[in-house]
Amino acid sequence: MYTKDEFKQRFRAMDTEELILNASRPLTDEAMEATKEILAERGYTGDAAREKTKEVIRAHLQGSGVTRNCDYCGATLHGAVPAQGQKFCSHRCRTQSALAVIALDFAPETIAEHARQLRNGRCPRCQRQGEVVEVRSIRRMVSVVILSVEDRYDLCCCRGCYEKELRSALIVSGLLGWWSFKGLFANIGVVMDGLESLRRRDAPDPSPALIAHASLDLAQKSLAQTPA
Numbered sequence: 562m563y564t565k566d567e568f569k570q571r572f573r574a575m576d577t578e579e580l581i582l583n584a585s586r587p588l589t590d591e592a593m594e595a596t597k598e599i600l601a602e603r604g605y606t607g608d609a610a611r612e613k614t615k616e617v618i619r620a621h622l623q624g625s626g627v628t629r630n631c632d633y634c635g636a637t638l639h640g641a642v643p644a645q646g647q648k649f650c651s652h653r654c655r656t657q658s659a660l661a662v663i664a665l666d667f668a669p670e671t672i673a674e675h676a677r678q679l680r681n682g683r684c685p686r687c688q689r690q691g692e693v694v695e696v697r698s699i700r701r702m703v704s705v706v707i708l709s710v711e712d713r714y715d716l717c718c719c720r721g722c723y724e725k726e727l728r729s730a731l732i733v734s735g736l737l738g739w740w741s742f743k744g745l746f747a748n749i750g751v752v753m754d755g756l757e758s759l760r761r762r763d764a765p766d767p768s769p770a771l772i773a774h775a776s777l778d779l780a781q782k783s784l785a786q787t788p789a
């Protein structure tokens with residue numbers, strides 16, 4: 562574990578764009594503080610820091626990488642969905658990327674409040690009320706001789722729906738994950754991870770994944786309200 566000063570030393574080598582993109586994923590508190598202090602050293606505090614962050618992330622969301630990867634989720638592309646100079650693995654990623662640009666304009670407090678509402682609201686899958694709705698992830702592996710395919714995806718639903726899906730993913734990996742050289746080694750991680758997720762309780766506050774989901778949901782709703 563690095564201290565804040567160690568983070569600052571490492572982060573000073575980054576240019577401002579790199580520094581901001583680095584902080585757009587979950588970081589430890591020390592790393593976040595170090596990022597803020599370096600931005601302040603470079604003259605970005607308060608509103609200026611917020612504007613700069615929006616600018617960098619917007620450019621990143623609207624730009625296209627040189628690699629053959631989806632510009633939104635980073636998945637390797639097989640058949641790309643092109644859109645205005647960008648490329649995406651799916652229509653879903655193309656839509657999410659556009660929504661993420663809109664979501665940059667919402668205040669963090671508005672997004673956090675919406676995340677809390679979603680968390681205490683109806684499950685989008687089974688429509689039941691009263692269980693914590695969260696975004697939780699599932700991993701599943703299927704191996705056949707030389708091929709092994711690992712799926713990873715997120716679900717936004719109640720605990721009950723999540724556990725049902727997780728159990729079926731565990732059964733699939735448990736039965737079909739082992740039958741290749743890679744599967745023999747990698748599937749144990751997938752299965753252990755699944756068992757661990759079954760045991761893990763939800764944190765008391767909305768997860769970063771739920772907050773991201775809430776920001777896209779707000780963007781979607783604001784689009785629906787804007788007359789075309």
Ligand SMILES: [Zn+2]
Pocket residue numbers: 631632633634635636649650651654
């Ligand atoms: Zn994608």
Ligand SMILES: [Zn+2]
Pocket residue numbers: 684685686687688689718719720721722723
């Ligand atoms: Zn449910």
